[in-house]
Amino acid sequence: xxxxxxxxxxxxxxxxxxxxxxxxxxxxxxxxxxxxxxxxxxxxxxxxxxxxxxxxxxxxxxxxxxxxxxxxxxxxxxxxxxxxxxxxxxxxxxxxxxxxxxxxxxxxxxxxxxxxxxxxxxxxxxxxxxxxxxxxxxxxxxxxxxxxxxxxxxxxxxxxxxxxxxxxxxxxxxxxxxxxxxxxxxxxxxxxxxxxxxxxxxxxxxxxxxxxxxxxxxxxxxxxxxxxxxxxxxxxxxxxxxxxxxxxxxxxxxxxxxxxxxxxxxxxxxxxxxxxxxxxxxxxxxxxxxxxxxxxxxxxxxxxxxxxxxxxxxxxxxxxxxxxxxxxxxxxxxxxxxxxxxxxxxxxxxxxxxxxxxxxxxxxxxxxxxxxxxxxxxxxxxxxxxxxxxxxxxxxxxxxxxxxxxxxxxxxxxxxxxxxxxxxxxxxxxxxxxxxxxxxxxxxxxxxxxxxxxxxxxxxxxxxxxxxxxxxxxxxxxxxxxxxxxxxxxxxxxxxxxxxxxxxxxxxxxxxxxxxxxxxxxxxxxxxxxxxxxxxxxxxxxxxxxxxxxxxxxxxxxxxxxxxxxxxxxxxxxxxxxxxxxxxxxx
RNA sequence: GCCCCUGUAGCUCAAUGGACAGAGCACCGGACUUCUAAUCCGAUGGUUGUGAGUUCGACUCUCACCAGGGGCACCA
Numbered sequence: 001x002x003x004x005x006x007x008x009x010x011x012x013x014x015x016x017x018x019x020x021x022x023x024x025x026x027x028x029x030x031x032x033x034x035x036x037x038x039x040x041x042x043x044x045x046x047x048x049x050x051x052x053x054x055x056x057x058x059x060x061x062x063x064x065x066x067x068x069x070x071x072x073x074x075x076x077x078x079x080x081x082x083x084x085x086x087x088x089x090x091x092x093x094x095x096x097x098x099x100x101x102x103x104x105x106x107x108x109x110x111x112x113x114x115x116x117x118x119x120x121x122x123x124x125x126x127x128x129x130x131x132x133x134x135x136x137x138x139x140x141x142x143x144x145x146x147x148x149x150x151x152x153x154x155x156x157x158x159x160x161x162x163x164x165x166x167x168x169x170x171x172x173x174x175x176x177x178x179x180x181x182x183x184x185x186x187x188x189x190x191x192x193x194x195x196x197x198x199x200x201x202x203x204x205x206x207x208x209x210x211x212x213x214x215x216x217x218x219x220x221x222x223x224x225x226x227x228x229x230x231x232x233x234x235x236x237x238x239x240x241x242x243x244x245x246x247x248x249x250x251x252x253x254x255x256x257x258x259x260x261x262x263x264x265x266x267x268x269x270x271x272x273x274x275x276x277x278x279x280x281x282x283x284x285x286x287x288x289x290x291x292x293x294x295x296x297x298x299x300x301x302x303x304x305x306x307x308x309x310x311x312x313x314x315x316x317x318x319x320x321x322x323x324x325x326x327x328x329x330x331x332x333x334x335x336x337x338x339x340x341x342x343x344x345x346x347x348x349x350x351x352x353x354x355x356x357x358x359x360x361x362x363x364x365x366x367x368x369x370x371x372x373x374x375x376x377x378x379x380x381x382x383x384x385x386x387x388x389x390x391x392x393x394x395x396x397x398x399x400x401x402x403x404x405x406x407x408x409x410x411x412x413x414x415x416x417x418x419x420x421x422x423x424x425x426x427x428x429x430x431x432x433x434x435x436x437x438x439x440x441x442x443x444x445x446x447x448x449x450x451x452x453x454x455x456x457x458x459x460x461x462x463x464x465x466x467x468x469x470x471x472x473x474x475x476x477x478x479x480x481x482x483x484x485x486x487x488x489x490x491x492x493x494x495x496x497x498x499x500x501x502x503x504x505x506x507x508x509x510x511x512x513x514x515x516x517x518x519x520x521x522x523x524x525x526x527x528x529x530x531x532x533x534x535x536x537x538x539x540x541x542x543x544x545x546x547x548x549x550x551x552x553x554x555x556x557x558x559x560x561x562x563x564x565x566x567x568x569x570x571x572x573x574x575x576x577x578x579x580x581x582x583x584x585x586x587x
Numbered sequence: 588g589c590c591c592c593u594g595u596a597g598c599u600c601a602a603u604g605g606a607c608a609g610a611g612c613a614c615c616g617g618a619c620u621u622c623u624a625a626u627c628c629g630a631u632g633g634u635u636g637u638g639a640g641u642u643c644g645a646c647u648c649u650c651a652c653c654a655g656g657g658g659c660a661c662c663a
Contacts, residue, residue, distance in 0.1 A: 043605060049643050061643030089606060297661045308588045316661045326663050355591060356658055451592055467611045472623050482622045546627045
């Protein structure tokens with residue numbers, strides 16, 4: 001908000017600098033950090049420091065910066081829409097006219113509604129690839145972070161103005177699938193999944209993996225099965241199709257439960273063929289080395305080609321027996337994504353342990369000469385551990401299934417709803433419990449720096465107090481309750497009272513920040529920015545709720561506060577929406 | 588050995604290179620005859636891992652070191 005104003009004043013400041021024979025200043029606007037004040041600020045330290053160097057004078061920078069600030073302020077006067085201008089410690093602070101500023105912020109919010117904070121379309125298309133589960137395995141809390149982070153980043157980019165393609169890449173083939181199918185044929189033949197299909201599939205996998213490592217004969221049997229697969233043994237392919245389908249149905253249920261949708265789904269099994277032909281191409285072009293004649297693999301000596309040392313290492317793109325690897329498929333898939341979808345950018349929301357691997361893929365793309373190689377970005381996140389730094393592993397079976405977590409969280413949330421709001425009808429109670437449970441599960445995934453490990457424990461996952469999604473949902477519910485009782489918003493112009501409560505001032509300030517924060521979150525791929533704002537808004541609203549009666553206030557105050565209440569709820573729920581969290585009507 | 592990430596209050600975490608480093612939990616003390624107390628208010632709590640450097644200014648950037656985690660040719 002106020003981009004035009006900022007730009008205009010920045011230009012005027014530059015004109016003034018030129019008149020004063022000072023260097024050009026690249027004006028960086030910041031919000032005035034003092035509580036209870038609205039305005040924009042910039043400092044003159046950089047300018048002062050440059051000019052001192054340029055003139056060779058000896059003067060303390062802070063003092064000179066302050067002098068310049070004064071000179072500029074004198075010439076600038078008080079621009080339209082501002083109340084006063086002050087200079088202090090090298091800063092130039094411009095304070096908005098409270099009434100006009102408040103009206104502008106509230107009108108912008110209420111007019112745009114669910115769209116408030118959104119940026120203009122930038123005519124650029126980005127694909128966000130996330131989730132990437134393997135079929136025939138459990139879907140556990142470790143998979144939650146990429147899911148919620150990817151969903152949130154997608155929402156934010158879209159809101160910021162990008163055209164977003166949400167993509168999933170499902171690992172429906174590979175050694176893990178062969179292990180599973182071997183175990184099924186050997187120990188579970190003919191069995192069908194019951195209600196709990198993901199658990200059932202996961203259990204068979206864990207068992208298969210244990211057997212695989214316990215006996216070389218079993219390992220050989222699994223490899224033999226892989227051989228049959230490579231020859232497209234029709235019986236095996238039929239089993240694969242059937243069991244794969246079970247997994248995919250289970251995933252669909254989970255995505256529906258979590259409220260996540262994809263625009264496009266890639267399957268690993270569909271990328272094998274193009275992968276093998278690109279390997280041949282890379283060999284011919286001298287990028288890949290073919291050691292198969294001497295019993296080796298096909299690989300790309302990345303460090304050698306890039307002129308680096310122990311940085312990109314070596315990327316194997318085809319096994320010595322000619323079978324494909326993850327990289328075999330990822331290279332053509334990347335090209336397909338960028339070209340078929342006409343992408344301007346592609347983002348991989350993938351666990352940090354694959355950082356080297358993805359940098360190898362990106363480097364390979366660059367070496368292949370694709371001009372868009374710089375537009376590939378790995379959004380790396382740290383994993384979700386169990387207490388005591390225990391890594392969640394579907395091989396070892398030390399997992400907490402996502403379904404179990406959601407079920408338990410919903411059960412507990414339902415208990416609290418019963419206690420807090422016993423008169424609600426049961427369906428409504430279920431609805432509230434679901435929104436609260438999902439919110440409290442999702443929020444920790446998007447509210448911290450992606451580079452930090454999340455430790456999962458039941459207690460904190462199901463804790464719904466304070467800095468959590470329910471806190472913010474509750475603020476929305478309280479706001480909704482006031483608006484319901486008021487029977488709607490006042491129509492037409494609403495004058496802004498002269499004396500505003502500090503809580504009101506803070507609220508308006510925070511609401512006004514949403515558009516900027518959306519852009520920042522999109523640029524940095526950081527949903528945390530929005531999570532922080534949502535929390536600050538909810539906190540400010542609860543403060544307002546406590547201190548500023550709405551319904552009982554005199555008419556002028558009441559009308560203004562009703563609008564402020566509506567705008568607050570809108571801003572919070574827009575933030576929550578971006579994070580993939582829904583807002584219930586009651587709690 | 589090489590590379591990456593993390594290190595901020597007792598714990599979990601914030602802080603576009605800028606004005607006094609902020610929240611929550613925990614602990615202590617308060618507030619429901621009021622628009623929903625899933626809330627609010629108050630108090631306590633810091634040599635931002637260590638040492639240098641860059642800068643007018645460093646939690647933020649650079650380098651070294653310490654501690655923890657991760658990665659490094661036929662897994663995904």
